[in-house]
Amino acid sequence: xxxxxxxxxxxxxxxxxxxxxxxxxxxxxxxxxxxxxxxxxxxxxxxxxxxxxxxxxxxxxxxxxxxxxxxxxxxxxxxxxxxxxxxxxxxxxxxxxxxxxxxxxxxxxxxxxxxxxxxxxxxxxxxxxxxxxxxxxxxxxxxxxxxxxxxxxxxxxxxxxxxxxxxxxxxxxxxxxxxxxxxxxxxxxxxxxxxxxxxxxxxxxxxxxxxxxxxxxxxxxxxxxxxxxxxxxxxxxxxxxxxxxxxxxxxxxxxxxxxxxxxxxxxxxxxxxxxxxxxxxxxxxxxxxxxxxxxxxxxxxxxxxxxxxxxxxxxxx
Amino acid sequence: xxxxxxxxxxxxxxxxxxxxxxxxxxxxxxxxxxxxxxxxxxxxxxxxxxxxxxxxxxxxxxxxxxxxxxxxxxxxxxxxxxxxxxxxxxxxxxxxxxxxxxxxxxxxxxxxxxxxxxxxxxxxxxxxxxxxxxxxxxxxxxxxxxxxxxxxxxxxxxxxxxxxxxxxxxxxxxxxxxxxxxxxxxxxxxxxxxxxxxxxxxxxxxxxxxxxxxxxxxxxxxxxxxxxxxxxxxxxxxxxxxxxxxxxxxxxxxxxxxxxxxxxxxxxxxxxxxxxxxxxxxxxxxxxxxxxxxxxxxxxxxxxxxxxxxxxxxxxx
Amino acid sequence: xxxxxxxxxxxxxxxxxxxxxxxxxxxxxxxxxxxxxxxxxxxxxxxxxxxxxxxxxxxxxxxxxxxxxxxxxxxxxxxxxxxxxxxxxxxxxxxxxxxxxxxxxxxxxxxxxxxxxxxxxxxxxxxxxxxxxxxxxxxxxxxxxxxxxxxxxxxxxxxxxxxxxxxxxxxxxxxxxxxxxxxxxxxxxxxxxxxxxxxxxxxxxxxxxxxxxxxxxxxxxxxxxxxxxxxxxxxxxxxxxxxxxxxxxxxxxxxxxxxxxxxxxxxxxxxxxxxxxxxxxxxxxxxxxxxxxxxxxxxxxxxxxxxxxxxxxxxxx
Numbered sequence: 035x036x037x038x039x040x041x042x043x044x045x046x047x048x049x050x051x052x053x054x055x056x057x058x059x060x061x062x063x064x065x066x067x068x069x070x071x072x073x074x075x076x077x078x079x080x081x082x083x084x085x086x087x088x089x090x091x092x093x094x095x096x097x098x099x100x101x102x103x104x105x106x107x108x109x110x111x112x113x114x115x116x117x118x119x120x121x122x123x124x125x126x127x128x129x130x131x132x133x134x135x136x137x138x139x140x141x142x143x144x145x146x147x148x149x150x151x152x153x154x155x156x157x158x159x160x161x162x163x164x165x166x167x168x169x170x171x172x173x174x175x176x177x178x179x180x181x182x183x184x185x186x187x188x189x190x191x192x193x194x195x196x197x198x199x200x201x202x203x204x205x206x207x208x209x210x211x212x213x214x215x216x217x218x219x220x221x222x223x224x225x226x227x228x229x230x231x232x233x234x235x236x237x238x239x240x241x242x243x244x245x246x247x248x249x250x251x252x253x254x255x256x257x258x259x260x261x262x263x264x265x266x267x268x269x270x271x272x273x274x275x276x277x278x279x280x281x282x283x284x285x286x287x288x289x290x291x292x293x294x295x296x297x298x299x300x301x302x303x304x305x306x307x308x309x310x311x312x313x314x315x316x317x318x319x320x321x322x323x324x325x326x327x328x329x330x331x332x333x334x335x336x337x338x339x340x341x342x343x344x345x346x347x348x349x350x351x
Numbered sequence: 352x353x354x355x356x357x358x359x360x361x362x363x364x365x366x367x368x369x370x371x372x373x374x375x376x377x378x379x380x381x382x383x384x385x386x387x388x389x390x391x392x393x394x395x396x397x398x399x400x401x402x403x404x405x406x407x408x409x410x411x412x413x414x415x416x417x418x419x420x421x422x423x424x425x426x427x428x429x430x431x432x433x434x435x436x437x438x439x440x441x442x443x444x445x446x447x448x449x450x451x452x453x454x455x456x457x458x459x460x461x462x463x464x465x466x467x468x469x470x471x472x473x474x475x476x477x478x479x480x481x482x483x484x485x486x487x488x489x490x491x492x493x494x495x496x497x498x499x500x501x502x503x504x505x506x507x508x509x510x511x512x513x514x515x516x517x518x519x520x521x522x523x524x525x526x527x528x529x530x531x532x533x534x535x536x537x538x539x540x541x542x543x544x545x546x547x548x549x550x551x552x553x554x555x556x557x558x559x560x561x562x563x564x565x566x567x568x569x570x571x572x573x574x575x576x577x578x579x580x581x582x583x584x585x586x587x588x589x590x591x592x593x594x595x596x597x598x599x600x601x602x603x604x605x606x607x608x609x610x611x612x613x614x615x616x617x618x619x620x621x622x623x624x625x626x627x628x629x630x631x632x633x634x635x636x637x638x639x640x641x642x643x644x645x646x647x648x649x650x651x652x653x654x655x656x657x658x659x660x661x662x663x664x665x666x667x668x
Numbered sequence: 669x670x671x672x673x674x675x676x677x678x679x680x681x682x683x684x685x686x687x688x689x690x691x692x693x694x695x696x697x698x699x700x701x702x703x704x705x706x707x708x709x710x711x712x713x714x715x716x717x718x719x720x721x722x723x724x725x726x727x728x729x730x731x732x733x734x735x736x737x738x739x740x741x742x743x744x745x746x747x748x749x750x751x752x753x754x755x756x757x758x759x760x761x762x763x764x765x766x767x768x769x770x771x772x773x774x775x776x777x778x779x780x781x782x783x784x785x786x787x788x789x790x791x792x793x794x795x796x797x798x799x800x801x802x803x804x805x806x807x808x809x810x811x812x813x814x815x816x817x818x819x820x821x822x823x824x825x826x827x828x829x830x831x832x833x834x835x836x837x838x839x840x841x842x843x844x845x846x847x848x849x850x851x852x853x854x855x856x857x858x859x860x861x862x863x864x865x866x867x868x869x870x871x872x873x874x875x876x877x878x879x880x881x882x883x884x885x886x887x888x889x890x891x892x893x894x895x896x897x898x899x900x901x902x903x904x905x906x907x908x909x910x911x912x913x914x915x916x917x918x919x920x921x922x923x924x925x926x927x928x929x930x931x932x933x934x935x936x937x938x939x940x941x942x943x944x945x946x947x948x949x950x951x952x953x954x955x956x957x958x959x960x961x962x963x964x965x966x967x968x969x970x971x972x973x974x975x976x977x978x979x980x981x982x983x984x985x
Contacts, residue, residue, distance in 0.1 A: 072718070074719045074721065075719045083389065087391065096389075102744060111419065111420040155454075163520070203802070403708055484813035485812070
């Protein structure tokens with residue numbers, strides 16, 4: 035039993051040395067008999083120790099309480115790092131994606147990874163297909179400067195989503211403080227849709243021409259606000275469209291009058307059919323195509339400048 | 352000798368705890384005196400323990416027998432993860448690349464990383480040069496949804512290749528089962544060509560205009576089928592071209608009549624010169640340029656829909 | 669105290685086993701009582717042991733003396749690997765970026781990540797904004813085959829920069845030997861500019877139309893040559909422009925007569941205003957836009973073929 039005993043000891047050593055209830059802490063450098071123990075290595079070990087399938091697991095199994103970068107692994111054993119929100123509404127939220135508009139005037143041009151990077155093309159009604167495939171791109175620390183999609187997007191089985199609208203190019207440590215809108219769902223709607231947006235969008239394809247406005251909309255889920263409220267949500271969109279939706283929801287897979295499709299309407303439930311003006315991830319006619327669809331071109335756009343210049347960060351729990 | 356003894360013990364402990372003849376296994380969670388040992392961490396350690404230059408090394412040095420994701424390292428010490436086929440024909444196959452066509456109508460447009468992403472351009476006869484440079488892209492789990500090229504493509508010294516045609520967007524755990532064509536070589540032809548496609552294509556440049564049909568073709572190697580056979584291979588291509596090749600081979604670097612170049616002809620040896628219709632990775636005239644060259648446009652294309660909508664996964668051993 | 673003692677022992681074991689004053693060394697395989705210790709794993713552990721925020725820290729804290737790939741971590745705990753130059757002028761240089769021109773005739777086309785990938789567009793005066801955001805791309809081993817930007821670009825606090833011009837597609841182990849120009853600064857100018865180019869370019873925006881030639885140039889810093897000299901630097905540029913700059917400097921953020929902007933002029937201080945011909949990372953008029961701006965199109969371009977076909981590697985210390 036000696037091996038087992040020593041293993042237990044080792045675990046205890048590390049436990050006390052570098053690791054306190056799952057928090058990512060900075061151990062002091064130890065210098066003893068000239069032996070140097072690297073503090074960055076200590077922080078790495080404390081992060082690695084909580085390696086899990088999701089931030090929720092890290093929270094529940096290891097009691098992590100600090101927001102930050104953690105290590106995750108897919109079912110197949112692919113390791114990656116992403117941001118965990120361990121504080122909002124109980125914490126345990128995994129950042130799995132961000133939708134970042136790199137060119138408001140580019141309609142389905144380079145960088146529109148969530149819609150189409152090669153124009154509006156009837157022969158490619160699914161655009162890049164990013165909502166329903168396992169391609170990944172970007173990084174957690176770059177999530178406000180570029181599109182981001184990690185393995186958790188398709189690998190994690192979650193119950194709810196959280197969404198943050200964070201100003202472009204904000205650095206990770208400032209996301210929570212600078213977000214112009216933050217909310218989450220509590221209905222466990224993902225459980226009825228395969229446990230992820232990857233599976234939800236297989237059920238509700240983001241495909242140009244595949245449905246009609248209103249009749250074929252996907253789920254619309256009520257949200258709980260963490261930053262902002264229904265009024266501030268409404269005011270993030272242009273004055274001319276504020277009567278075309280109801281705030282306080284997140285809505286998935288909607289069509290407009292010309293059968294252009296959008297993947298999600300953040301913070302709202304459309305009541306009208308000009309969804310290209312307030313929903314994102316759109317594939318459709320030229321001018322109605324792009325990661326941010328046609329948000330920018332409506333009159334009074336200035337009032338939505340805040341939202342058009344913020345990345346949409348998507349979390350699972 | 353105490354240190355050495357303890358090190359030996361540790362190795363043994365881990366050996367029995369997490370690691371059985373190199374297989375990636377799931378250790379049960381151990382709870383003892385309130386000390387929690389993380390099973391995901393255990394799986395990580397068992398994967399890391401076999402860190403090698405290639406899947407073949409993992410197979411031979413550690414007796415790994417399970418297909419899946421393993422850790423590899425380049426000579427310079429860059430670590431990466433990829434899929435190892437540990438079962439086909441003795442196993443030890445490293446996935447180093449996939450050629451995925453994201454737009455059959457896009458001829459050398461965005462996403463044609465193995466040919467040219469910027470049109471057919473006589474001033475760029477090598478296109479992106481991906482076959483002979485050390486740029487990498489994509490991920491193993493995304494290899495059927497996007498182009499993939501890892502460090503093994505240029506770092507590993509192999510003897511043979513294996514090729515899988517897997518339907519687009521199939522998930523890793525379903526690759527082997529859903530592949531429409533799988534074969535491998537056994538002639539050790541890579542040993543005569545520098546040990547990798549990276550070196551082979553330096554010897555046989557994939558350059559538009561650099562040679563003539565037939566006269567300047569690169570090596571054509573007989574293959575052993577793992578899924579499918581010569582007849583099924585023939586039937587994957589269009590009826591109008593089935594008399595222009597001989598099945599049962601993989602052929603590298605061929606030219607067509609207009610001096611367009613293609614990097615490889617999968618499963619066949621061309622006997623005709625319309626190679627743009629059945630070879631891939633092509634740089635040439637407009638319409639003969641693209642990751643899948645001109646496979647799609649021939650009459651009876653439907654009969655090759657299977658192959659045009661499958662990613663071409665390339666392994667070394 | 670037993671745990672602590674054992675931990676000390678372990679550290680010593682590893683120290684002697686795999687690790688000698690921070691150098692990346694190859695331990696011999698150890699076979700004892702049939703227990704195999706993996707040499708690649710040993711090399712990995714010796715690399716991981718020096719995990720730090722910068723190559724300079726690895727040099728100073730662990731006495732690393734060998735050029736090569738090391739592990740770094742950002743303040744947030746994101747781990748990455750890059751190349752450390754541990755020998756030039758005392759060593760401790762971290763490779764944080766490379767500017768690679770993939771298409772000399774493509775003016776702000778795909779792959780121009782340091783300028784604009786979507787044409788010259790007055791509505792996008794900052795182009796991709798890569799100099800001042802946290803998006804990353806590429807890999808260390810691919811730095812001469814594709815653009816490269818790692819987390820160190822924005823995370824590391826440095827004092828000086830080093831620049832290597834390395835022929836396209838050269839492999840990492842050959843960089844130092846094949847470089848056509850290498851130099852570094854010694855003025856600690858980064859300390860007055862936020863400690864990185866990320867912060868320097870926030871102070872001196874790389875924005876088309878934001879300034880005038882000469883009047884609004886950013887800092888011009890004298891350099892010390894490691895490969896080449898003032899004469900060889902001059903000769904790397906075209907004969908028609910050699911009277912328009914003074915060699916022996918690196919200059920940041922300059923404008924030309926048409927208010928086109930370039931991020932840096934490597935090895936020189938412009939005295940004229942045709943900066944698009946000898947400065948890189950440019951956003952401006954069509955033809956004056958691209959990672960290598962307009963270097964190639966000037967008369968006598970052949971004499972600068974060397975520099976137009978070499979990647980510009982950027983280090984911090």
